[in-house]
Amino acid sequence: MNLRSVRIVTTDVPTSAGVFARLLGREASGYPEYMEVPTDGAVLAFCTPAGLAAATTALAGSAPGTQILEFEVGDLDEVRKELDDSVQMIQAPTVQPWGNRSMILRTADGTLVNFYTPVPDADRAWPSQN
Numbered sequence: 001m002n003l004r005s006v007r008i009v010t011t012d013v014p015t016s017a018g019v020f021a022r023l024l025g026r027e028a029s030g031y032p033e034y035m036e037v038p039t040d041g042a043v044l045a046f047c048t049p050a051g052l053a054a055a056t057t058a059l060a061g062s063a064p065g066t067q068i069l070e071f072e073v074g075d076l077d078e079v080r081k082e083l084d085d086s087v088q089m090i091q092a093p094t095v096q097p098w099g100n101r102s103m104i105l106r107t108a109d110g111t112l113v114n115f116y117t118p119v120p121d122a123d124r125a126w127p128s129q130n
Helices: 013-024 049-055 076-081
Strands: 002-009 029-031 034-038 043-047 067-072 087-095 100-107 112-118
Touching: 002 049, 013 034, 013 043, 043 049, 076 087, 076 100, 076 112
Parallel strands: 002 043, 067 112
Antiparallel strands: 002 067, 029 034, 034 043, 087 100, 100 112
16 A cells, blocks of 8 residues: 555645645646646645545535545455444545546545555546536
8 A cells, every 4th residue: 555645625726736846846737627746755636626526526515625645555445345434435446537446435533535546457648627
């Protein structure tokens, strides 16, 4: 299991990503609803509340400042077997349009966690803008 990114909900993705890109001396990539800034350890990802809701309808209404820890795992089903009633399932394992099979949980203290496994041979293109 590897921490791959921290996703931050913001109303102004380009500005938020731009601040971190400048501070880290990196380039932000993506589009106005979703951008990423690479770091040496993980990715800082930024999305709008609407973009988050479109990807995970159960997270509609998430406020700016909401953060999601995102872990890549080898076997999503094994992680799911380890869950107990101390976490709330927000999204059962689902294949996302960008090629990851993803499961989102909320811990007892409200932390959002996305566990995902890349789907072999899936298209890894950015989701299209509407």
